[in-house]
Amino acid sequence: MKNIEVSKIINPVSASDGAGVKLKRSIGVDPDYFDPFLMLDEFGSENKDDYIGGFPPHPHRGIETVTYMLEGEFEHQDSTGAKGKMSSGDVQWMKTGSGIIHSEMPAMNEGKLHGFQLWINMPAKLKMSKPNYLYIDSDKIQTHRDDEKKVKVIAGKFEKADGIVKGHNIKPIYFDVEIKKDKKFNFHLPLNHNSFIYLIDGEIKIGNKNHNKIKNSTLIILKNGENLNVSAISNSKFLLISGKPIGEQIARGGPFVMNTKSEILQAVQEYHSGTFVK
Numbered sequence: 054m055k056n057i058e059v060s061k062i063i064n065p066v067s068a069s070d071g072a073g074v075k076l077k078r079s080i081g082v083d084p085d086y087f088d089p090f091l092m093l094d095e096f097g098s099e100n101k102d103d104y105i106g107g108f109p110p111h112p113h114r115g116i117e118t119v120t121y122m123l124e125g126e127f128e129h130q131d132s133t134g135a136k137g138k139m140s141s142g143d144v145q146w147m148k149t150g151s152g153i154i155h156s157e158m159p160a161m162n163e164g165k166l167h168g169f170q171l172w173i174n175m176p177a178k179l180k181m182s183k184p185n186y187l188y189i190d191s192d193k194i195q196t197h198r199d200d201e202k203k204v205k206v207i208a209g210k211f212e213k214a215d216g217i218v219k220g221h222n223i224k225p226i227y228f229d230v231e232i233k234k235d236k237k238f239n240f241h242l243p244l245n246h247n248s249f250i251y252l253i254d255g256e257i258k259i260g261n262k263n264h265n266k267i268k269n270s271t272l273i274i275l276k277n278g279e280n281l282n283v284s285a286i287s288n289s290k291f292l293l294i295s296g297k298p299i300g301e302q303i304a305r306g307g308p309f310v311m312n313t314k315s316e317i318l319q320a321v322q323e324y325h326s327g328t329f330v331k
């Protein structure tokens with residue numbers, strides 16, 4: 054079986070989105086698209102001015118947004134009438150399908166906010182489907198624990214810990230992994246998947262070949278392979294995310310991601326004429 058090595062190490066760029074929320078963007082800038090992943094943002098700060106504006110009402114079409122809160126609270130509201138509060142450790146997996154208009158606002162006035170938002174592309178046949186939500190409370194997320202590591206399974210399966218997201222077209226794997234210094238994390242990934250690691254904290258080495266040390270808030274694009282071996286140089290925390298590529302042409306228009314430019318224009322037109330929400 055083929056060992057997985059590092060393809061590219063990327064330092065996120067500082068960006069601002071919504072009403073001035075400061076974030077670190079990696080996928081969506083470099084690489085622009087890592088099929089099926091469209092965007093990866095790490096948001097978070099101890100300074101409320103960096104997040105308090107939140108994300109006031111905005112539309113989406115043709116994508117899935119997966120929000121994972123590590124610290125802090127977010128309040129969510131949308132055009133389907135859904136409303137909810139996310140707390141530390143919770144996940145919101147939203148399939149926007151044909152379209153929703155939603156807001157995501159911090160439900161806190163001070164303290165630390167930290168989390169991730171991942172955008173996953175939807176295939177043409179699902180882009181105009183009905184919007185669908187999955188709220189996963191932290192205590193419903195199965196976690197593998199042993200003396201060397203902790204693996205929180207948001208999607209996929211690690212040992213006996215099984216993710217809630219089932220029957221998904223990209224067969225997603227989304228793990229939050231913590232490994233102790235000098236210990237290892239080994240996992241088999243499907244050969245045809247695109248996979249990456251996002252190092253949140255610590256220092257790790259991936260595969261067998263030497264490469265420069267990788268430190269905090271770094272996107273690590275992995276080469277295709279089956280055997281993933283990660284060693285922790287210090288106590289480390291990272292996300293492992295993997296999915297089957299969709300392989301379709303995409304057209305982007307801000308919060309809309311479709312297959313063609315004319316479908317983007319149609320989304321913009323519908324949004325402005327008030328016929329966007331189906």
Ligand code: FE2
Binds near residue numbers: 108111118155157
């Ligand atoms: Fe959004």
